Amino acid sequence: MASIKDVAAQAGVSVATVSRVLNSHPSVSPDARRRVHAAVEALGYRPNAVARSLRTDQTRTLGLVISDVLNPYFTALARSVEEEARALGYSVIIGNADERPEQQDHHVRTLLDRRIDGLLVSPADGESPLLLDVARAGTPMVFVDRWIPGVDIPVVRADGHRAIQELVAHLYALGHRRLAIIAGPAATTTGNERVEAFREAMRAHGLALPDAYIGQGDFQADSGRRATEHFLSLPDPPEIVFAADNLMALGALDAIRARGLRVPEDIGIAAFDDIPWFVHTGPPITAISQPTGELGRAAVRALVDIVEGRPPQSVTLPAGLVVRSSCGERTSTPGSNE
Amino acid sequence: MASIKDVAAQAGVSVATVSRVLNSHPSVSPDARRRVHAAVEALGYRPNAVARSLRTDQTRTLGLVISDVLNPYFTALARSVEEEARALGYSVIIGNADERPEQQDHHVRTLLDRRIDGLLVSPADGESPLLLDVARAGTPMVFVDRWIPGVDIPVVRADGHRAIQELVAHLYALGHRRLAIIAGPAATTTGNERVEAFREAMRAHGLALPDAYIGQGDFQADSGRRATEHFLSLPDPPEIVFAADNLMALGALDAIRARGLRVPEDIGIAAFDDIPWFVHTGPPITAISQPTGELGRAAVRALVDIVEGRPPQSVTLPAGLVVRSSCGERTSTPGSNE
DNA sequence: ACAAGCCGTGGAATCGATTACACGAGAGAT
DNA sequence: ATCTCTCGTGTAATCGATTCCACGGCTTGT
Incomplete structure (x- = not known):
């Protein structure tokens, strides 16, 4: 060459x-x-970009560590991140943590070894010592979707608070009272926040959220399946299961189908994250939708601001409720099943 | 530092x-x-990996250029590629072509500038001059899923031939005679092969495949929607629509739903590629499933073989038919809708 | 006792770029 | 005519590693 x-x-x-x-x-x-x-x-x-990087001490590369590539939400995020980065003259190296802290750390380390200019992370756990070190060391860094509290790092995320309130109000109006949630890991901010917002919204409607109605999940399909099986085996099973992400909703669907039950007649379902397939499930799923594209773009902009010496900005965008028919909504949408 | x-x-x-x-x-x-x-x-x-790479002339990094990150098939592929590469001591940089040749070339170029040790490509078109140059230049390279004919580059892919025969036999046995296909771009090998295999299987059953029953798609959802709208507006619409990938099946579903029609009563649907959501669509979709994980791993092994000076091996794995209920199958699967 | 070989070590070249510095030539000012 | 300034260019240092070669001190064989 x-x-x-x-x-x-x-x-x-x-x-x-x-x-x-x-x-x-x-x-x-x-x-x-x-x-x-x-x-x-x-x-x-x-x-030779390698030689150039060695001399100039910049790689024009951003690292993105996402929690799970198989999750369409993160895939969509990764796509918009790459797009915006490309527009700004950067490339992106994606690391997939598969929701495992060790694997996340592995990727952070190799990314750093490669001297990427900045790091975009959606932490798989709430307190990675490595991430904390990296932040302290002054590496340009931005949190997307999830973050670690108590560190002075910009955060770009969607706020599901209001959307969850709307969801609960919607379910209440439909006559549902026994609502269960499949939570994400307590070690993640999104895991916590969604449960908290749900609990608060329930309280606002005078509803209790018994411990038995809080399933502990890990944002992966299997955990959604297990939590739902447990709900279904309760003497007084919930009327609605709200999954804190789309993969756990998939797992919930699996469990319900395995029992031979029907949605929404036997049990209703709702999910955080909206994905194209939710339109075509049997029945279409009521979900909370995040502005994924804008999230990814804002995160890249914030990170590049840091890299290039400008003051970065944390961004919080609202999520919205998309009503379909998986919670017993009376609907005349063509193609719905009943 | x-x-x-x-x-x-x-x-x-x-x-x-x-x-x-x-x-x-x-x-x-x-x-x-x-x-x-x-x-x-x-x-x-x-x-410092950058300095080390400059000196040793190897980056221990593989480039993977996939056609579309939003396609769960490629996402699953990317995951297994990364996993196997990590096990062998390599990292992977993913480039997303979004089915656009220019974007594919952009990624190939930046990957090469970074002096990756080898390149894994699923070409978005059938004759990228750049890719041909790269191959001629002796860059270690392996094709996954799709390939460019006439170049001496190992190919790792699934063979859908037999599965498509099985599918057509299955549809024939169900009494269907008017079968339509939404094809992928003619510039891709997978695009062509799937149509050819389909046409051949039809012929074997004494069935005609009129041009009007061949929709031209581009492996993205929108094209599936458009092709299906066209099929539905035909004086004599098909009984079954077979989409050559999962995203076009999604688009087909959109179009069918928009018309207020029902699957499989009004029209049946089948797809190449099986994804977890196909179990939960209304109704569950009959699909052809590829051994994605094994494909990704085999591709990495072949590439690393070249990189490390061993003779590589092309691999062809069989795809299989997964029968569900979107083509009017009589089924007793719990939870199916009818 | 001396030659030969081995072992641990450091000096310095090298990879392919960028960039500070020096230098010679020509333009413009006085 | 001389001085100064600018402009275009080349030489060489530099980034952070790896690795060839040389060297001094020991061990081993004869």
């Missing part, structure tokens, strides 16, 4: 001049510029 | 010795080794 020296030789100039042309430094004669361009073309030369 | 020099100074040895300890070269005294380890620990030193 041709190096800058080959280009210099071919163009009959020094490597310094080649470098100046490549970086469009003003002080190069038109003639030299022309010859360098010709040589670059002739040799199919492409600058 | 501490460098190897700082470690050397702290340990009272030369950088050469530090490097030897780091790379577990045998010829270092136990005492020096101990002191270096202590210094590494004390300084929290981590080797």
Whole structure:
């Protein structure tokens, strides 16, 4: 593979001049510029990003550590992150933690070893000592979706508070009183917040949230399945199961189907996160929708602000309720099943 | 950030010795080794992967260019690729082409600029000149899922031939005769093959596949929607629509629902690619399932074989038919809707 | 006792870029 | 005509690692 020296030789100039042309430094004669361009073309030369990074101490690369690639929510997030980063001249390296703190740390470490310019994280747990160190060390960093409390790092996320209130009000209006939730890990902020917001909304309607109606999940399908099985085996099972993310809703659906029960006649279901498939499940699922694209873009902008020395901004965007028919809504939507 | 020099100074040895300890070269005294380890620990030193790559001319990084991150099939593929790569000591940088050749080329170029050790590609088109150049230049490369004919590059893919035959036989047995297909782009091998296999299977059953029953899609949901709308507006619409990937099946479902029609009573549906949501759609979708995990792992193994100088192996794995109830199957599966 | 070999170690070259500094040539000022 | 300034260019240092080579001190064989 041709190096800058080959280009210099071919163009009959020094490597310094080649470098100046490549970086469009003003002080190069038109003639030299022309010859360098010709040589670059002739040799199919492409600058070695590794060498460049070593010298300039910047990689123009951002690291993104997401909790789970199989979760369409994070996939959508990753896509908008990559898009915005590309628009700003950065690439993105994605690390998938699979909701496991060790794997998250592994990725953070390799990303740092590669000297990425900044880190976007959606922490799988609430207190990764490594992440704390990294933050203290001054690495440009932004939290997306989830965050770690007590660190001075910008956070870009959606606020589900109001949407959860709306959801509970909606369920109450439909006549449901026994509402259960499949929570995310207590170690994640989103895990906690969604339960808390749910509990508060219940209280506002004078409803109790007994411990038996709080299933402990980990944001993965299997845990949703287990929690739902447990709900269904209760002497007084809930009328509605609210899953704190879309994968646990998938698991809940699996459990319900395995019992031969029907949604929403036997039990209703709702989910945090809206995904395209929720329109076509049997029945379509009432869900809380996050502005994923805007979240990803805002996170990249905040991170690049830090990297380039501008003051970053934390962003909180509202989530919204999307009513469908999985909670016994009377609906005339074409194609719904009853 | 501490460098190897700082470690050397702290340990009272030369950088050469530090490097030897780091790379577990045998010829270092136990005492020096101990002191270096202590210094590494004390300084929290981590080797700079950028510098190391420059010197050794290897990055221990693989590039993966996939056609669409929003497609659960590719997401699952990416996950298994990353997993296997990690097990073999490599990291993976994912580039998302969004089914757009220019974006694919952009990613290939940046990946190459970063001097990745090898490239895994699922080409968005059938003849990217860039990809051809890269292959000719001798960059270690493996095709996954899709490939470009006429280049001597290992291919790791699933063969849907037999599964499509089974599908058509299954549909025929159910009494269906008017079968339509939403094809992928003709520029992709998977796009072509699936239509060809379908056409052949139809012929084997003495069935015609009129042009009007071949919808041209691009593996994205919207095109599935448009093709299906067209099918439904035909004077003699098909009884079954077979989508060549899961996203186009999603689009087909959208179109059917928008018309207020019911699956499978009014029209049946089947898809290439099986995803977890197909169990819970209304009704559950009959699909062809690929061994995604094994595909990803085999692709990484083939690529690493090339990178490390061993002879690589092309791999073709069979896909299988998963019968559910979206084509009018009489079924007693609990929870199915009828 | 001396030659030969091995072992642990450090010095220095190297990878491919960027960039501070020096220098010579030509333009403009006085 | 001389001085100064600017402009285009090249030389060489530098980033942080790896690795070849040389060297001094021991062990081993004869």
